[in-house]
Amino acid sequence: MAKRPIEPFRIKAVEPISLLPEAQRRRIIKEVGFNVFRIRAEDVFIDLLTDSGTGSLSQFQQAGLMIGDESYAGSRNWFHFEQTVKEIFQKKFVLPCHQGRVAENILFSTILKKGDYVPNNTHFDTTRANTMHKGGIPVDFPCREADDERSDFPFKGNMDIDRLRAFIQKVGPDRVPVIIITVTNNSVGGLPVSMANIAAVRGVCDEFGIPLFFDAARYAENAYFIKRHESGYEDRTIMSIAQEMCGHADGIMMSAKKDGLANMGGFLAINDEKLLGRLQEMLILIEGFLTYGGLNGRDLEAIAIGLKEALCEDYLDYRVGQIRYFGEMLQQVGCPIVTPTGGHGIFADAGKLLPHIEPAHFPAQSMVVELYRRGGIRAVEIGSMMFGDKDPNTGKAVAPKRELVRMAVPRRMYTASHLEYVVDIVAEIVKDKDRLRGYRIVKEPAYLRHFTCELEEMAGYPAGAISG
C-alpha cells in the first residue's frame, strides 16, 4: 500500500461544498437525462468530472492575476507567457489560444486535406472530433502492452512503432500530414510515453518526412514518470526532461488547463516559419490578436507561472502519489481499475465490475449514475457512450476496448480524506453491483454525443435491478 500522500501546501482560501439529500440527488439525475454533464456544479459534492481547468491557483498565480495587463496588443503578460513556453517547449513561435481544442482546430484547418490520415498513440475525444470535422481520418496506434491487463509496464501510453510504420507504408506518407503523440495518453488511463518511444516515433517521422506534434496537455506528469521509470533519467530535473521530450517535436498543441495549472488557456508552438503565417491568420480570425489569442492578460500571467509550478518535483511526487493511493484503496474494496495508475485520475473498469450489462447498454454510465445517486460524486464515462459515435466519414461506430469510468482528480484541490470518501461510496456500489441497470440513449447530437445526449434507465434490464 502506498504511503498516504501529504499535500505539500496549506489551504489559504476555502470554497464550501455540500452534499444534497439522497432523494434530491435521485431526482436531479433523472431530470438531466442521466447525463452528469447536465447537472449544476453546485449540486455535486465531489467533482471528479475532469482535471481540466478545475484545479486551484497558487498564491503566486493569484498575485500574477493582479499584474494582468489588458492591453489589446503586446501586453507584458504575453511576453512572460511567450518566453516561458519557448523555454520549456523549445519552439521558436508561440500562438496563444483559449483552450486546447482551438489549437487543434487551427492546426487541422491549416494542414489537413479531406481523406488525410492522422496517426496518434490514442486520440483524445476533441482531437478525434476535430480531425474528423476537417475531413481527416484519425487512427490510433497504442502499444500492445496498453491492452494487456496483467502487464505492469509503466509506459503503456507508448505508440506501437511497427504498426505505425506499416500503416504509413501502406497508405503512403503523402496522405499523412502529421503524426501526433499524446502525453500523457489520456484515453489509455493517463499513462505516460517513454523518451525512447518518443525518439522512435521521431525516427519514423524523419524516415517519411512527416512532422511530429505533441498533444502536450499533461507534459509535466509525463516527464515525472520518465524520471521515475526510465533508466538514465533518475538524476535529471523535470524541466530538463520536459525540454528533451519537446525537443523531439516539430510542434506542440497544448491545453494549459491541465499542466498549465490554469483555469483557461492553451497554445500552439512551432518551429516552421512557413506554417506560421497561415496559423496566425486562423488565430486572428477565430480567437484574437497574436498576443492574446482569446485570453485575458491575467490568464496569460497565471499560465506562465503555472507551467513552471507544474514542473516542481515535490508537487509531482504528491500529485502522482495521490493518484496511486486512490487507486490502491479502490482495489482494496474490490473495484477493478486500469493499472498501473497514471497521472491524472483513476479509470475504473466498469465492464469488469458489471458484466451483466452489455456495452450497448453502457455499464460505465450505469456506475457514473450510481456514484452521483449514492455519494453526490461526478465522474465521467469513457466507453461506448463516449466513443460509440458514428464516424461521419465512414458511418461506422468505433467500439471501445473497455468500458471505463474516469475519476479525474483536479490539481491541488481535494485532500486524501476527500478521496477516502469516494472510496467508501465505491465500496457500497461494489457490494450492490448486481442490482445496477442498463441505459439507452433517447436523444443524441452528431458529434461528441456524451456531452449532451439524454438517456433512460432500462426498466427490468437486467432483471432485479434497483429502481431509479
Ligand code: F0G
Ligand atoms: N488533448 C487532451 C489529451 C486532453 O485531455 C484534452 C482535454 C484536450 C486535448 C482538449 O483540451 O479541453 O483545453 O480544449 N481534456 C479534458 C479532459 C477535457 O477532461 O480530459 P481543452
